[in-house]
Amino acid sequence: MGEVIRNKKGQTEEEFLREYDAAKYPSPFVTVDNLIFTINNKEEENYRKLPEKELKVLLVKRGDFPDIGAWALPGGFIEMDEDLKDAAKRELFEESGLKSVYLEQLESLGRVNRDKRHRVISVAYMALIDSSTLDLKAGDDADDAKWFSLKSELASTNKEYTETGYVLKRVYKLSLKNTSLELNPLVQYTKTVEGKSVDINYEVIEKGGMAFDHAEVIQYGLERLRNKVEYTSIAFNLMPELFTLTELQKVYEILLDKELLKASFRRKINHLVEETNNIKKGAGHAPAVLYRYNPKWEDNI
Amino acid sequence: MGEVIRNKKGQTEEEFLREYDAAKYPSPFVTVDNLIFTINNKEEENYRKLPEKELKVLLVKRGDFPDIGAWALPGGFIEMDEDLKDAAKRELFEESGLKSVYLEQLESLGRVNRDKRHRVISVAYMALIDSSTLDLKAGDDADDAKWFSLKSELASTNKEYTETGYVLKRVYKLSLKNTSLELNPLVQYTKTVEGKSVDINYEVIEKGGMAFDHAEVIQYGLERLRNKVEYTSIAFNLMPELFTLTELQKVYEILLDKELLKASFRRKINHLVEETNNIKKGAGHAPAVLYRYNPKWEDNI
DNA sequence: ATAATAGTGTCTTTCAGACAGTATAGT
């Protein structure tokens, strides 16, 4: 088929591309930002008690304008010759030194004035890492990158009925704590139902020491993580290679923010794990069998 | 607090922004693309039988390079002064004439060479519309925008175990049919599990008449829609104001791609709907009560 | 009368919730 395809201007593809001048059009910057979660143990004074766990997020302190001094999700501009996901991986590696972790795209943020420098579209990724693979203290020493414990609580709810639907607003107060400081951004979730139209929107209404609209990403990611815990095996990405079932349960409890019954929890996750020959001893009480994640359960074909 | 904050170069924010030259940095283009779903009735010859339903997607024929002549999701470049979601709404309105529909961000695509002209990041949105609000034939007349019925079937599956995990590949064959043509792209889903790392990837391995990587968006969006049908009330966005429970069930069946039992379906969705005084008659069999969506059930505070 | 759907009743099965009870270490 020696026939050459031409467009309406009579150009071949080669001619078209040669004449295409990308510089003519203004374009936004694109960044990737990583929401990095991990779960680690709090210190425990009572030798018998199991340590409590807490959810942590990695933040970096901005060293320049805009939002100088505020805390942001680690991230940066994408390179022109690197895939979007590779950019997220690169940034993740630069911050945490880790290469093979769970990484999932969350959402893209694109409000016009979210960055004072220029129009910036930010693609947010969520990473889950097992705290046993990294030294949390390392982040603590550095001046600019720290792990913060994360809690989100509902601060207010308001629902107003309109003629054809309603407007629901929820305000979440985030609490990000470090040894020396606490950030308390407020994020508002708005759901507008008007007849057949449903609009869902997250918006930072008080930055509380956080940069840009990153508090919104944290709240959104936290909700996504919570949802996925219930119907996927995502939580295992936060676990070490070997773990006891009680440790696993505590991780679920932190994520779901509620207590679970031991017997039914074990029944439910039974098919996701496999017993090992190892046993965890020396805790001042009965020893526990160590399990590992069983990837064979899923994707059966 | 008359104190002025300065960065390491001694600049104030004002000075910093004045000196910031966005033109110095190369940057990608950003587009939005809409995956627009609707469900409509097929013609039925037997006056007694209920019409079958089918899932449809709106595609436009590309009139210029690259991929001239191929079918693409409707979309376009974002304006520099419009929010990302507003861009999606604008494009949606330009194509369908509809303003208030369900619109949800799906994912952002950012492979380096996905567009021959320039580096392009595309933010995909999924829109759900009720086919009774639009004239499907209108799209049929126009040369460049048409509704295609959509089916996706698993064409092959392959799972290979490695030392520390496995690689799972599934190939989906999409079937997009119009009165006069059929597109059959192949999309490959790859899940790579290596120890603690899980990587999920969608990739178009045969474009089959579709432009860019848009077949990937269709497969991804379809899976998202299917998932959400099971645990949200998203399906009502595809329904008209009034509907019978059997019609609703057929929509669920199309989306979930399996038959449901009438009695248990009705029990399950009972709290999502409210009965009206209207009745659907004239169908050659017993009349049916018309229901409407009951938004009050959810978000109870 | 008939074909096709509308709508309900109920038995079975499955699974989560609840809670008690036994076992086992380290100090």
Add this chain to the structure above:
DNA sequence: ACTATACTGTCTGAAAGACACTATTAT
């Protein structure tokens, strides 16, 4: 011995699956 956890057994209740049955209409 005591405390805190490990782990299992079993009752209960809620909800999904399965299926049968009656009612209703336009032709």
